Amino acid sequence: MRIALIDYGAGNLHSCSKALERALAAENRAGEVIIGADPDVIASADRIVLPGDGAFKDCRDELGAVDGLEAALHEAVRVKARPFLGICVGMQLLADIGEERGETKGLGWIPGRVVALDPAERHLKVPHMGWNTLEARGSHPILDGIPFGEQALHAYFLHSYHLIPEHAGDLLAVAEYGGPVSAIIGRENIVGTQFHPEKSQLLGLKLLRNFLSWTP
């Protein structure tokens, strides 16, 4: 299995790459993680992962600045329907519009907007930073075997904005933080996490394993 981990100057490539390798090993799959933005790499990949750390606008600009990257992603994900995982801002970029530091157009793969967190309880701090549990909103292979409720594992969040999908069915899991915070989204061959699976230890590893064995 060839996993393309997209390098566009924004995102924790080292951690993501190692976490994906660990997931490959745990799944007993032969495979490799290829870091890059080369259209040939993306075209020949079985799985595509888009990380992203930083401000929406900045990440969007960086993505757009890599020659041929958007076209290659569009071809692989939208036309050939290869399984795709977006992480943090790499997930937010899938929306129509991001509102961080002015309105910026996203890739428009998941109808929706990326808006500022606004927890109802005033004592709750923003950024939403640290470990929180998840609550499933639907069933999806990416959620298989991840415990929710009383025995829930934790996911690591580090963000001030989140993606509100236009279609409620695209929201697979939320975290509670003065109201629901979009934690996992999914539509067709695309999934995305607001939290960092590569930093989320047990839960993160399980989610990445699910992603590798998922056949949309």
Added chain:
Amino acid sequence: MSLKARIIPCLDVKDGRVVKGVQFLDLIDAGDPVESAKAYDAAGADELCFLDITASHENRGTILDVVRRTAENCFMPVTVGGGVRAVEDVRALMLAGADKVSINTAAVKDRAIVGRAAEKFGAQAIVVAIDAKKVSGANEADRWEIFTHGGRNPTGLDAIQYAREVADLGAGEILLTSMDRDGTKAGFDLALTRAISEAVTIPVVASGGVGTLDHLVEGISIGKASAVLAASIFHFGTFTIGEAKRHMARAGIPMRLDGLQP
């Protein structure tokens, strides 16, 4: 369901080697920061903090290698601070694999660096480290001032006002150290911690003075911090991360207990 309080062990790194590293395990190389980081990752720490205290400018690149190797070996978030002077330093650390970068003296000298770094990397990645000392007399209202250079140099800046200012500029977190308490094991300066936590809408990490597990509890329950940072009580094995988390959970603080070692 809720966000949990965090426990953050902090490692001082000089020229790529740990000063006062993990002593509680027989590590193959106790001076290797990555070995210590892996030990804390396995022990269930919620985040890790590296403080680079390398003095010479030529050796500053050593921290990048440490961060890179840690990011490759640990599945926990890492904050790096110490010697960050420019947005370029932030970028280098982020690309090496840091999740957050902490800015201290550079922000005191030029507040605008906070805004520039947050604009580039997002508020969530930018921590401002504040070293504060109480300067009010016995019969005065509490007042704390920002100090630099390990508490030696006063700046004349009021700590609460400064915290508000950097939060407005786009800092995503404040790492607050009481220079009066640092190294004393007498507990956090709770009045300071609470004053800053209540003055800003971003998370505050309490630091300086932890000697007992109850001190950790108080930092959250009385100081209203979102996280507690400690060094020696963990490095010297006085308490394990697991003991600390269970103690805090028993005291009613929401903690993440996933996969904890006994």
